[in-house]
Amino acid sequence: MKFDRRQLLLGAGAAAGLMLPRPTAFAQSPSGIGTFPDGVSADSVFVGLTIPLTGVFSGDGGDLKLGYELAIAQINAGGDVAQKWGLKGKGILGRQIRHKVSDTEGKPNLDVQSATQFIQRDKAIMLSGSVSSASAIALEELGSREKVLYMVGIAGSNDVTGKNCQRYGFRSQQNAYMAAKALAPVVAKALGKNIKTAFLVPDYTYGHTVYDSFAKFSKEQGWQQVGKEVVPLGTTDYSSALLNIANSGADVFVNIAFGADAVASTKQAEQFGVLKRMKLVVPNLSSFQDKELGAEIMQGVYGSCDFWWGLQDRNALAKTFVETFVAQNKYYPRWGAHVGYLQSYLWAMSVERAGTFNPVEVIKTMEGSKAQPYDTTIGKVYFRAEDHQMVRSIPILRGKAPSAMKNPEDFYDIVDLVDGESVMNPPDLFGCKLGPYS
Amino acid sequence: MKVVPVGRARSYLPEFAVLVTLVAAPIALPYLGFSTDLLTRVLNWGLIGLGFDILFGLTGLLSFGQAAFYGVGGFVTAYLLVSGALNSVWLALAAGTAAAGFAGLVVGWLAVRRIGIYFTMITLAFGQMAYFMENSPLSDYTGGENGIPGVPVPVLGFGEHAIRISAGLPMYTLFAVIFFAGYVLARRIVGSPVGAVLLAIKENTGRVAMLGHNVPAYKLTAFVIAALYAGLAGGLLGSFQSYMPPDAFALETSGQLVVQTIVGGAGTLVGPLVGAAVWMWLRDNLQLVPGLATLWKLVLGLAFIVLVIGLRRGICGEIAHWWSERRNYAALRAAEAATQAIEATGERIVKPSVRRARDVMLPLPSPAIGASDIALDVRALARHYGGLKAVDGVSFKVMRGSIHAVIGPNGAGKSTLFKMLLDEISPSSGDVLLFGAKVTGSGVSHAAQFGIAKSNQLNQLFPNLSVRQNLRIAALGRRRGPLRLDLLRPADSLPEVEEQVGSVLALLDLVGRADTPAHILAYGEKRRLEIGMALATSPNVLLLDEPLAGMSPAERAATCALIRDIARACTIVIVEHDLDAIFELAERITVLYEGRLLADGSPEEIRRNQRVQDAYLGGLHAHESA
Amino acid sequence: MPSWPALLSQAFNGLALGALLALVSSGLTIILGTLGVLNFAHGALFAVGAYAVFVILQYTQSFVLALVIGCGFMLLLGFLLERIIIRLFYNRPHEDQILVTYGVGIVLVECIRAAFGGNAQRVPTPSWGQGATQLGFLIYPTYRLQLIAIIAMLLLSLYLVLYRTSMGLVVRAGIENPGMVGILGINLRRTFLLVFAIGVVAVGLAGMLYAPVVAVTPDMGANFMAQSFVVIVLGGLGSFPGAVIGGLIAGEIISLTSAFNSSYSEVMLYALMALLLVLRPQGLFGSEGRV
Helix, strand or coil, rough: CCCHHHHHHHHHHHHHHHCCCCCCCCCCCCCCCEECCCCCCEEEEEEEEEEECCCCHHHHHHHHHHHHHHHHHHHHHCCCCHCCCCCCCCCCEEEEEEEEEEEEECHHHHHHHHHHHHHHHHCCCCCEEECHHEEEEEHHHHHHHHHEEEEEEECCCHHCCCCCCCCCCCECCHHHHHHHHHHHHHHHHHCCCCCCCEEECCHHHHHHHHHHHHHHEEEECCEEEEEEEECCCCCCCHHHHHHHHHHCCEEEEEECCCCCHHHHHHHHHHHHHHHHHCEEECCCCCHHHHHCHHHHHHHEEEECCCCCCHHHHCCCCHHHHHHHHHHHHCCCCCCCHHHHHHHHHHHHHHHHHHHHCCCCHHHHHHHCCCCCCEEEEEEEEEEECCCCEEEEEEEEEECCCHCCCCCCCCCCCEEEEEEHHHHHCCCCCCCCCCCCCC | CCCCCCCCCCCHHHHHHHHHHHHHHHHHHHHCCHHHHHHHHHHHHHHHHHHHHHHHHHHCCCCHHHHHHHHHHHHHHHHHCCCCCCCCHHHHHHCCCCHHHHHHHHHHHHHHHCCCHHHHHHHHHHHHHHHHHHHCHHHHHHHHHHHHHHHCCEEEECCHHCCCCCCCHHHHHHHHHHHHHHHHHHHHHHHHHHHHHHHHHHHHHHHHHCCCHHHHHHHHHHHHHHHHHHHHHHHHHHHHHHHHCCCCCCCCHHHHHHHHHHHHHHCCCCCCHHHHHHHHHHHHHHHHCCCCCCHHHHHHHHHHHHHHCCCHHHHHHHHHHHHHHHCCHHHHHHHHHHHHHHHCCCCCCCCCCCCCCCCCCCCCCCCCCCCCCEEEEEEEEEEEEECEEEEEEEEEECCCCCEEEEEEHHHHHHHHHHHHHHCCCCCEEEEEEECCCEECCHHHHHHHHHEEEECCCCCCCCCCEEEEHHHHHHHHHHHHEEEEECCCCCCCCCCCHHHHHHHHHHHHHHHHHHHEEEHHHHHHHHHHHHHHHHHHHCCCCEEECCCCCCCCCHHHHHHHHHHHHHHHCCEEEEEECCHHHHHHHCCCEEEECCCEEEEECCHHHHHHHHHHHHHHHHCCCCCCCC | CCCHHHHHHHHHHHHHHHHHHHHHHHHHHHHHHHHHCCCCHHHHHHHHHHHHHHHHCCCCCCCCHHHHHHHHHHHHHHHHHHHHHHHCCCCCCCCHHHEEEEEHHHHHHHHHHHHCCCEEEECCEEEEEECCCEEEEEEEEEEHHHHHHHHHHHHHHHHHHHHCCHHHHHHHHHHHHCCCCCCCCCCCCHHHHHHHHHHHHHHHHHHHHHHHCCCCCCHEEEHHHHHHHHHHHCCCCCCCCHHHHHHHHHHHHHHHHHHHHHHHHHHHHHHHHHHHHCCCCCCCCCCCHHH
16 A cells, blocks of 8 residues: 555656756755655645744744744645745645644743654654744754754744754744844944944843844944843843943943843833933844834834735735735734744745655755745745855834824834845854754 | 551562553553653653652652752753763763762752751752853853753764664663663662651651751752752753753743642652653643643643642552552551550550569660769750740759659749750750760750650650651661661661660560551550650660650559669659659659759658748749749 | 942832832732742732733723722632632642642633733833933833832731731731631631732732733743742741831842842842841741741
């Protein structure tokens, strides 16, 4: 029985392969590796998603989950949305995608535990999810050990495609370096060159890498740092740090805190009058901080993030994404949902291009995408072969005044869409050494 | 709590049952929704739980900081391997475990000085500080909130033929072997003299100290054992999943351990393992129920509350309780019946024939003493509580081999004086010499080691232990000294100790009740046991605080005879209210009144002393009305 | 070495922080002292208070009215919790009490998450608290200044209840010696119920008052609860004046430490707690014999 199926598979794969543009000739890939081909049945494959649904990251996690599920539903249906992305037929290579979501409570250990279950029990052919760089790093490592592809979820630290980069991990979100390098000139142009900055840095490696990157690039713009407050992760009361910042004489307040910390610190900054005297810059905007803080506080704030739904005016795929998402979930997607959506489609496209689910082939296809970039919601993108960081445009946003909002979620203007190529870090800057394929 | 079975016929049933379960689990449990990976993780929790159960279930010390040692062991192991300092995973595991043990020594030394909730809070504080250290100052070594990825898996053998222990069944087997070894070791520790002392500490800490054991040192031992188990488990975690997570240090990890232990049953050694299995199974499988996606934790919380309300002893605890109830049912009912009979008639069941003076045989030698004739020299002993002078400058001498009584009306300060004699409380001034050596300031345990023991006014027994076990703890104190780490031998394997216990049992006429839990005994029997425990330490000086209290006339006569017998082997000091008995027993009497020495002399002198009579009848002339 | 104005502003800030900790901790300590229960649901109840005021403010503009209704809600919740769950545990060992409150905490937090989702909700600062006030060299949010005053009043009323009413006398006696109070024929059960409810209201109020200041998320109470454990050790377990003074001291420690190095501000508390437990476990006002 199984033997016959396999022949069918090979036949179908060959047929599909004939229809696609010829991939470049690769060195011999192993025929069986990781969960391939056991995880590929005649009609379906399994994708395992490890997402925090409870715990402090649950807000972003919920958004992320909906992005994945929208993409998977569209791919499985094979309708015109999937076709616009270049996919053929229903599912990928004729297989439907089954998926399960496991709640990780935001703890990297549970990410690893759940992902291992997905591999061992469900023969997952692809893993995705995570709402923190710590989880992403752990999952990349697991994926590379078990030879299962891991598409990074929400993770902004340089280390994910830097010193902790892995052969089996691919990231779509911009890293801290890229975000800072894209953001700094735009803000300098808007606010001026002789600016004094005060930083609020959450005390964990993500916070420190974002600080390092933004400090570097803002200094290159001629800005001068006059204050730096490092606060423990999860602080609820920022008054001590904010008092120091208020007295620092800065013109710009750079807030690196993320998630609930961003909300609390910004809210309190407003109460302490910091926002009256200083402009706020957020190198990595948290998904929902716009709604959680409100437009009165967020107006005039400069920041960058992976995606803003306002891009629907500039890109057809972004438009379908936003429209179908709003129809399904009754709110405008944030960039967490976008990451899930985009990574799912990228993987699907790469599999169809490679003509097989074999992870080695898919990896090589993605690594070779520079020659043949993908058309996506944010324009043309490709994965860099040296460190698996996606080269992509970066939206720079500025908060709208409440009066300028056209609907209750219209929080930002897209000030600029910076070309990705120009802001990439040298691949070895963060010590990336990709491991072996098998 | 079930009576801990000890003795020649020590059953290996639990070890066997655990072995069978470990072998059968990967075969049977996947059908119930357990994957091999999950089982391995459950074993990891079970391993920490073994140590934690010795600390909490056995000794009664609730620690909310075990995560600190789990983390220390894990990160030391992971760092040594990832940085290349060590190549062998086994060596790194040993290093990590040792580091955790050392950390346990330091933290434990500070923590065991406190009891109850204070102890718990100290462990919580250290746990949080360790978490902070991992996240912040030491993040260069620990990776901060990213943890340490890339930890290699263990390897069996050397060179090219080395077998990497891969995920799945091989890793499970490794964990199962380590867990089983840890379990066997833990069982031995529980059954050892150290384990017996730890159990007694949970039952009645103060009494254990009075019997000569160095209680803080034993608690520290339990603490370090728990830290070692946790450290080993931490190192194994990193190696098993090739990733050492920072949340190993989190408060929630410590909390989860406590939760799992209590749900599974504290004091059973496998309770934490069962609790982990239940908790993690629920966690994994509730999420699979359609519609419960984000609500799984809510359901888990509710299920947990129900479990805590319903199962007082935890799952394994309830099972063990039911098991031992059934097995010992007949014996327990008989014992209770006997107690009721004794208390109904007020006499002992076995009527002794003509009472003749017996020689008290105590195989354990008493501590060496000087040749002095003065057993106890009480010098200007005083104890003030603010303005109240409970004892005010009392001096007297107790001669070797005599029966010396201390009497006085209520509130005279007798109990306080007694407590100062063996340094249970420190005097405000003055001191006590035992055969010329100073007792004051050395603590109760040392006083007991010097050879002074007390039978308390209110019974201080170990209620859930059998009579034999009660006496054994007492005898172990003197035989082994204040601290002895004989963790591997069975508690009943010291021949002189067992002989001592046997002699005391015979002396107390409790041979037939030797295996009855102490709380079932009749009151009179409990009083005798109380005296017996003090006696089992082979003291040179035996203090009896109201030994006759609450006894029937027949029992009193028997006890007085017993005291006379004992007096031939050691010096006795008695506090009593029964003046008839005292005047018959004592060779010398000291009278206290309102904290001061009123009179000191032979029974005749005291009987004729006018001031003593006045004091007992209602106050001296010079005294202000109360 | 930070400048004098910086130190002074931090010292002042510590007062505001300390006031909140005092309120949260006083609830915790009277429950512990009277009922002997270490309430691990305290953090969850803080969050419940914040969400209560969030919901009520959808229906009314008046923050004060929301506070009052919120208090009523917390009182009811406290009654229900004590009646249904807590009272089953008075005779059970400490560990079981800790566990069941831990479970209740989980359930409460997850209920909030199920009802409101994980993202932060917005509770605006009341209209009379907007803006900042100039205090010499220091600009301080007006609402926080008002909080200091409001909390001081609340603590004062709690003090009056405990020390000037006969019910308060019974509560304090119950802290000293519950057995004796029972023997004297006083309805201890009713007192326990009341004490638990008051403790719940106190921490709920803290959540309500603080909602405009922090991010209102289901997990918001966890950090405060951990800090309040330190405070009650500092002040002496079961001592209400200890909780108040201890809270102020803890607030000062956090603020003053962050004047030098913010990342150490919270761990200093735990280090202090460990030090205190080793050297003087009864804290400031606890009784020595209880160790």
